[in-house]
Amino acid sequence: MKNPYLPLPMKLVKNFTETEDKLIHTFTLQYLSEEDEKSFSYMPGQFAEVCVFGKGEAPFGIASSPTEPGFLKFSVAKVGVVSTALHLMEEGTIVGVRGPLGNYYPVEEFKGKNVVIIGGGFAFTTLRSLATYMLHPDRRGDYGDITVIYGARNPGLLLYKEELAAWEKSPDINLITTIDRAVDGWTGRVGFIPAVTEEVAPSSDNAYAIICGPPVMIKFTMPVLEKLGFPPERIIMSLENRMKCGIGMCGRCNVGGKYVCKDGPVFTRAQLNELPNEY
Amino acid sequence: MIVSKKEIPSFLDKLISDYQVFAPVQKGSYTLFKQICSGTDAVLDGGITKLPVKEIFFPQSEKLFSYNVTNEGAKLEAPVDDRKKVVFGVRPCDARSLTLLDNVFNNDKYQDPYYLTRRNNTILVGIGCNSPASTCFCTSVNGGPFDTKGLDLLLVDTGDAYVVEPVSDKGKELAEKAGFAAASDADKAAAAKVKEEAVVSCRVNTDGLKAKLDVNFYDPIWDRIHEKCLGCGACTYLCPTCHCFDIVDDAVDCNGCRVRNWDSCAFPLFTLHGSGHNPRSTNKERYRNRIMHKFKYFVDNFNEIACVGCGRCIKNCPVNMDIRVVLEDIRGSEARLDS
Amino acid sequence: MRMQKLAAQIKDAAKKLLEEKKVDLVVGFAEGSLPLRGTPLFARTPEEADKLTWNRGCENNLANYLRKREGKVAVVAKGCDVRSIVALVKENQINRDNLYIIGVPCSGMIDRKKVNQLVGGKDVLEIEDNGDTVVIKGKDFSETARVADLLHNSCQDCRYGNPVVYDELIGELLPEKGEDDFAEIKEFEAKTAAERRAYLAEEFSKCIRCYACRNACPMCYCEECFVDCSTPQWIGKSAADIQDNILFQAVRVFHSAGRCADCGACERACPMGINLRLLTRKLVKDVKELFNAEAGVNMEDKAALATFTADDPEPFLVKE
Ligand SMILES: Cc1cc2nc3c(=O)[nH]c(=O)nc-3n(C[C@H](O)[C@H](O)[C@H](O)COP(=O)(O)OP(=O)(O)OC[C@H]3O[C@@H](n4cnc5c(N)ncnc54)[C@H](O)[C@@H]3O)c2cc1C
Ligand code: SF4
Ligand code: SF4
Ligand code: SF4
Ligand code: SF4
Ligand code: FES
Numbered sequence: 001m002k003n004p005y006l007p008l009p010m011k012l013v014k015n016f017t018e019t020e021d022k023l024i025h026t027f028t029l030q031y032l033s034e035e036d037e038k039s040f041s042y043m044p045g046q047f048a049e050v051c052v053f054g055k056g057e058a059p060f061g062i063a064s065s066p067t068e069p070g071f072l073k074f075s076v077a078k079v080g081v082v083s084t085a086l087h088l089m090e091e092g093t094i095v096g097v098r099g100p101l102g103n104y105y106p107v108e109e110f111k112g113k114n115v116v117i118i119g120g121g122f123a124f125t126t127l128r129s130l131a132t133y134m135l136h137p138d139r140r141g142d143y144g145d146i147t148v149i150y151g152a153r154n155p156g157l158l159l160y161k162e163e164l165a166a167w168e169k170s171p172d173i174n175l176i177t178t179i180d181r182a183v184d185g186w187t188g189r190v191g192f193i194p195a196v197t198e199e200v201a202p203s204s205d206n207a208y209a210i211i212c213g214p215p216v217m218i219k220f221t222m223p224v225l226e227k228l229g230f231p232p233e234r235i236i237m238s239l240e241n242r243m244k245c246g247i248g249m250c251g252r253c254n255v256g257g258k259y260v261c262k263d264g265p266v267f268t269r270a271q272l273n274e275l276p277n278e279y
Numbered sequence: 280m281i282v283s284k285k286e287i288p289s290f291l292d293k294l295i296s297d298y299q300v301f302a303p304v305q306k307g308s309y310t311l312f313k314q315i316c317s318g319t320d321a322v323l324d325g326g327i328t329k330l331p332v333k334e335i336f337f338p339q340s341e342k343l344f345s346y347n348v349t350n351e352g353a354k355l356e357a358p359v360d361d362r363k364k365v366v367f368g369v370r371p372c373d374a375r376s377l378t379l380l381d382n383v384f385n386n387d388k389y390q391d392p393y394y395l396t397r398r399n400n401t402i403l404v405g406i407g408c409n410s411p412a413s414t415c416f417c418t419s420v421n422g423g424p425f426d427t428k429g430l431d432l433l434l435v436d437t438g439d440a441y442v443v444e445p446v447s448d449k450g451k452e453l454a455e456k457a458g459f460a461a462a463s464d465a466d467k468a469a470a471a472k473v474k475e476e477a478v479v480s481c482r483v484n485t486d487g488l489k490a491k492l493d494v495n496f497y498d499p500i501w502d503r504i505h506e507k508c509l510g511c512g513a514c515t516y517l518c519p520t521c522h523c524f525d526i527v528d529d530a531v532d533c534n535g536c537r538v539r540n541w542d543s544c545a546f547p548l549f550t551l552h553g554s555g556h557n558p559r560s561t562n563k564e565r566y567r568n569r570i571m572h573k574f575k576y577f578v579d580n581f582n583e584i585a586c587v588g589c590g591r592c593i594k595n596c597p598v599n600m601d602i603r604v605v606l607e608d609i610r611g612s613e614a615r616l617d618s
Numbered sequence: 619m620r621m622q623k624l625a626a627q628i629k630d631a632a633k634k635l636l637e638e639k640k641v642d643l644v645v646g647f648a649e650g651s652l653p654l655r656g657t658p659l660f661a662r663t664p665e666e667a668d669k670l671t672w673n674r675g676c677e678n679n680l681a682n683y684l685r686k687r688e689g690k691v692a693v694v695a696k697g698c699d700v701r702s703i704v705a706l707v708k709e710n711q712i713n714r715d716n717l718y719i720i721g722v723p724c725s726g727m728i729d730r731k732k733v734n735q736l737v738g739g740k741d742v743l744e745i746e747d748n749g750d751t752v753v754i755k756g757k758d759f760s761e762t763a764r765v766a767d768l769l770h771n772s773c774q775d776c777r778y779g780n781p782v783v784y785d786e787l788i789g790e791l792l793p794e795k796g797e798d799d800f801a802e803i804k805e806f807e808a809k810t811a812a813e814r815r816a817y818l819a820e821e822f823s824k825c826i827r828c829y830a831c832r833n834a835c836p837m838c839y840c841e842e843c844f845v846d847c848s849t850p851q852w853i854g855k856s857a858a859d860i861q862d863n864i865l866f867q868a869v870r871v872f873h874s875a876g877r878c879a880d881c882g883a884c885e886r887a888c889p890m891g892i893n894l895r896l897l898t899r900k901l902v903k904d905v906k907e908l909f910n911a912e913a914g915v916n917m918e919d920k921a922a923l924a925t926f927t928a929d930d931p932e933p934f935l936v937k938e
Pocket of ligand 3: 514517518519520521573585586587588589590591592593602
């Protein structure tokens with residue numbers, strides 16, 4: 001019987017301060033052996049319980065893509081015990097990773113479809129994984145147009161600047177970045193995600209929309225997507241309920257009868273419409 | 280088969296040499312399941328134990344693994360308890376609760392090795408309930424005072440002796456090895472009579488309850504029904520089917536253990552997000568979750584009600600929040616409590 | 619019968635308050651689901667108030683439901699409830715102007731644990747209250763016992779069965795009782811440290827950390843209890859650690875020193891039957907001896923540990 005509580009020890013090789021306010025760090029973790037790497041096969045949208053030995057564990061979306069071998073990436077906001085301990089951690093330290101956990105974005109269903117990715121703030125983590133996955137040269141041909149609308153309060157709070165710069169130039173992806181208020185030197189758009197989405201007006205024909213971000217952003221973008229004609233079955237969201245076990249046993253992450261950890265975190269709007277609003 | 284009550288201590292003593300034997304023992308004014316060192320410690324006529332039998336398989340506090348971490352790697356040790364056990368004197372409701380918990384700890388995707396290894400290595404010897412308490416309502420939730428679900432052996436108390444009824448092969452083997460005498464027709468008749476006379480007088484009508492819960496999540500009834508509840512953990516910790524837990528580290532620097540502790544959906548911190556948002560922010564949502572989980576979500580997921588009618592929550596709630604009354608209120612009619 | 623009469627009077631008073639719209643809510647007791655068990659009731663209409671009752675099982679401290687309430691509220695309060703209310707008013711948790719106290723003189727509530735002990739754990743189906751005695755009835759038994767022997771320990775020790783403050787009194791005031799001698803506390807103090815430690819370890823080995831004690835206590839209302847705090851984590855969360863269980867209770871009772879009205883709600887709530895009043899009353903006794911103060915016995919006294927005077931005794935600063 002595989003013990004789902006045992007973490008895989010991994011080495012923290014990079015502790016990178018991702019945002020200007022220093023509240024988000026991106027951690028690159030390296031497998032200790034090839035076997036370990038083989039044992040951890042994941043898909044975009046899955047998460048893992050990352051543990052700081054002596055402090056505890058917490059769930060974080062996997063920001064790296066399975067197409068990037070050798071390491072895992074997590075972008076973590078400093079909010080409490082585990083996240084703070086991670087932020088303070090020196091490179092070279094051993095941490096634990098338990099997973100991959102949960103379901104993933106339905107990339108099989110996306111085949112032959114246009115994909116619109118909408119992200120706000122630091123909830124862009126698994127969206128980075130998804131975009132990177134679909135943009136991989138072996139896979140790019142499987143999908144139609146890929147549009148990414150990504151916003152943050154100001155430019156300094158956008159994650160993954162390197163990737164954004166590359167996507168900006170790439171013909172394979174249509175990247176729209178936006179910030180809340182104009183600042184000098186900013187060449188992207190200015191405005192909140194719902195308004196920008198309405199401006200960009202991605203077509204819902206043969207398309208899926210994937211949306212992650214703070215609750216207010218979701219709340220106001222949803223009507224825009226509906227107006228654009230995205231049916232609830234083709235609007236995809238990822239939930240972030242509080243979790244502990246990640247395997248459907250500890251009882252805390254349920255939304256109705258569904259456990260976000262085991263049955264999610266990825267749900268379609270249609271599925272969520274059937275569930276109580278406890279998220 | 281039959282065994283006289285006088286022989287039970289020596290029977291248990293023999294078991295103790297081959298198994299870890301658990302039985303109800305007296306602790307002040309109530310009984311609890313404890314590992315016994317002597318057959319005479321078992322208290323078999325004390326009604327149901329204060330804490331449910333789940334604590335043997337899913338202890339309140341359990342070390343998942345210990346670790347020793349350096350910059351080179353981590354040494355993890357996960358001692359999974361695979362000692363052979365006999366739990367003696369389980370009541371049918373408690374035994375049934377384990378079959379419900381099996382769904383959780385052996386779900387469609389994951390297996391919990393701690394719980395399942397203990398389950399697989401344990402023989403459950405039950406004792407039927409000759410005189411069910413006024414707070415028992417097992418027969419309303421698919422159980423009964425002589426229900427054998429989850430048991431390996433069932434003992435029927437016929438006064439001076441127990442008539443032994445094998446339920447599973449494991450149980451049969453244990454009984455045969457013990458060399459119990461064959462039950463006479465008179466013994467069997469006595470056992471049948473005991474069963475017939477054991478009446479669970481309290482009925483909770485669950486007809487239509489699930490249908491109500493399917494649609495009443497936003498019903499104003501939830502605004503009031505929880506009002507007196509204190510939001511403590513008494514009912515969940517004492518409930519044989521509640522399985523929520525927390526996972527914490529108990530360590531000095533990088534050497535320590537990861538431990539899981541019982542937790543409760545009644546506590547606000549249970550669901551508090553890292554962001555500060557709480558999807559079940561008030562006691563109303565939390566109490567609703569307790570009821571929904573037992574009588575709707577569990578039914579949706581596993582086709583069983585997650586309540587075995589043991590009455591522990593009824594007897595131990597500090598404010599007399601009676602689940603029977605709550606369910607009746609939800610069904611929209613007066614409670615029918617025979618007492 | 620005294621109890622029935624009181625129940626009828628409470629009902630009338632509550633209905634009148636609701637009918638005249640003097641209050642929006644009456645917090646009292648309804649008949650519970652177990653023998654001789656009252657259960658908290660929240661009545662918002664005269665019809666709902668019809669369910670109000672009074673018996674020897676109205677043991678909960680209703681002050682617990684009164685903190686930070688909106689609107690006008692009336693409460694059916696016995697002596698200990700009123701003391702807690704007074705203490706909470708002083709801590710600005712209850713606005714006295716919005717609270718209407720229906721005071722009920724109380725001669726004590728019956729402890730079901732004692733009843734169970736008396737009948738050897740047999741299933742009790744009915745308890746008939748005959749004033750000074752009760753008849754405890756089960757399937758094949760019926761036993762008569764003196765009420766005085768079955769009262770909660772807190773009720774036996776209580777000197778304030780008569781509400782110290784009220785807007786309306788139900789029934790008549792009861793005769794005053796003599797001073798509390800804290801006999802069991804003195805006895806415990808006389809033990810050696812090792813004996814005391816051993817006793818506490820045995821008691822708290824039973825604790826399951828369900829926090830019913832804390833949640834039932836009207837004075838335990840911290841937004842974030844120190845046991846729940848994660849940054850820093852003051853105390854381990856596993857019930858397996860008896861020292862942590864003791865620490866939890868020790869800190870809890872220190873937090874309520876000078877505020878605890880010795881209502882016994884914590885001990886009654888504890889499903890594991892832990893002798894919690896041993897700790898709470900130690901503090902009650904100390905506060906009384908050191909500051910000559912008791913929590914919630916009048917509206918005037920300042921809370922003992924929230925004030926300072928030049929002649930404060932500070933024995934903890936004196937090296938013995
Ligand atoms: C599927 C999933 C994916 C996620 N992905 C990411 C991600 O990619 N990046 C990311 O940064 N986050 C992510 N999260 C959120 C992340 O899991 C939480 O921020 C994380 O659990 C915080 O853990 P912690 O130990 O640092 O905080 P904790 O110490 O658990 O505290 C978290 C917060 O809760 C509050 N809190 C904790 N304990 C108490 C208490 N006793 N009383 C009051 N308040 C308390 C604190 O104030 C703090 O703000 C994800 C969550 C889920 C479920
Ligand atoms: S129902 Fe009773 S035991 Fe359960 S949480 Fe509420 S007060 Fe506690
Ligand atoms: S809900 Fe109450 S009666 Fe039902 S199994 Fe749990 S403790 Fe027993
Ligand atoms: S500590 Fe116990 S006795 Fe004291 S006020 Fe709180 S509940 Fe009452
Ligand atoms: S009520 Fe009793 S068992 Fe529960 S935490 Fe308090 S002392 Fe422990
Ligand atoms: S995190 Fe434990 S059930 Fe989902």
